[in-house]
């Protein structure tokens with residue numbers, strides 16, 4: 001997605017990687033679990049899109065989510081390296097805890113290019129509280145942690161504010177939405193029953 005404000009601080013390029021084997025309770029992106037069926041997008045094509053997003057939208061950074069980005073470490077590392085080379089911030093959502101991530105071969109190379117990792121299995125039984133209750137925006141469940149490698153997104157104010165969700169309608173009228181999982185699910189339920 002060339003630009004979004006629902007997947008981290010500021011305006012961001014977002015990439016959802018397809019495929020995940022973690023099996024979080026109440027996975028918020030079940031359609032992203034299988035590795036297919038779409039053919040992989042070549043990395044140069046993704047980086048071309050990133051460069052266009054810089055020019056057209058003045059994005060502040062990129063967000064990588066999924067699926068599970070750490071199950072595609074080589075390609076995700078190259079994308080994040082390209083982002084940092086362009087002065088962009090890098091935010092990665094992973095279902096692995098940071099301790100687990102560090103044990104994965106190749107993670108160190110990715111970590112050098114990450115500003116903040118949101119870690120841990122999404123747990124639908126423990127939704128992140130909404131803003132009046134002191135919850136963090138952009139975060140799915142309360143067990144997930146913000147692991148800051150740099151100071152870029154360390155300011156807690158960046159993670160405060162009302163929930164953000166973006167909704168789109170496809171060419172055949174199909175509704176889709178992304179942003180905080182609990183809010184997305186509630187919104188889609190109410191739109192579909194309307």
Ligand code: SF4
Pocket residue numbers: 020021022023024026027028029030032033066067068094095121122
């Ligand atoms: S890491 Fe994300 S895609 Fe994978 S099972 Fe958990 S919620 Fe679903």
